Amino acid sequence: MAANGPARERHGERRRTGRGAGFGEAPPYVGVVERRPLRPPVPVVLGPGAVELAAPLFGARDVGPLDADLTRQHLGEPIGERITVSGRVLDGRGRPVRGQLVELWQANAAGRYAHRLDDRRAPLDPHFTGTGRCLTDDSGRYRFTTIRPGAYPWASHPHSWRPAHLHFSLFGTAFTQRLVTQMYFPNDPLLPYDAIRNALPDADARRRLVAVYDPDLNEPELSLGYHWDIVLDGPAATWTAPATPAREGC
Numbered sequence: 001m002a003a004n005g006p007a008r009e010r011h012g013e014r015r016r017t018g019r020g021a022g023f024g025e026a027p028p029y030v031g032v033v034e035r036r037p038l039r040p041p042v043p044v045v046l047g048p049g050a051v052e053l054a055a056p057l058f059g060a061r062d063v064g065p066l067d068a069d070l071t072r073q074h075l076g077e078p079i080g081e082r083i084t085v086s087g088r089v090l091d092g093r094g095r096p097v098r099g100q101l102v103e104l105w106q107a108n109a110a111g112r113y114a115h116r117l118d119d120r121r122a123p124l125d126p127h128f129t130g131t132g133r134c135l136t137d138d139s140g141r142y143r144f145t146t147i148r149p150g151a152y153p154w155a156s157h158p159h160s161w162r163p164a165h166l167h168f169s170l171f172g173t174a175f176t177q178r179l180v181t182q183m184y185f186p187n188d189p190l191l192p193y194d195a196i197r198n199a200l201p202d203a204d205a206r207r208r209l210v211a212v213y214d215p216d217l218n219e220p221e222l223s224l225g226y227h228w229d230i231v232l233d234g235p236a237a238t239w240t241a242p243a244t245p246a247r248e249g250c
Contacts, residue, residue, distance in 0.1 A: 092234020096140025
């Protein structure tokens, strides 16, 4: 540390190079200003169950056999490392949530989303859309086969790159249990610098956002396996992570 000079000089060097909050620190996550509400929330004066009368309704017939395998949704083979991601959806008491719709979306292996707002200088994969869904079984288990997403830069900071991650959406057994979150991969060197993940002050909750490599989930000669459980409510609930527009970094 002495060779680099006093802390004040090091901070000044970071400012001169445009590194803002410091290259060794994740800048605070403030979200997208344009998406912040301009008016206070409107209270619901109806009964607590009335909101579910207008909630989305999904049935088993809506989910096709290829929806959970993102590598087989097109005529050609997608580019990238194939992975299998599986786990259980649980309630706050550790009970399995059966028949739960689990939705997934992600960037491709080059870190680009198949979205009109994502115009980064990274290639699109014509054989990979990056969206899938499935229903949990009687044990609350879900399973996806997909491509490991690539990291990508985002606009919150000149040197910021988002680590590889998968977006998950679940509706729970009640509309008020709606959960949108993100799953990260173990040993990713970008994790300590991710502003969205670091916006969660609880270190244990941050740890629960990272999947665990599970060789029992490996598909021989096909894919590596990762295990990740999702808890909908209670003290150990999976953190609700924001999903931002593709241009800003999802």
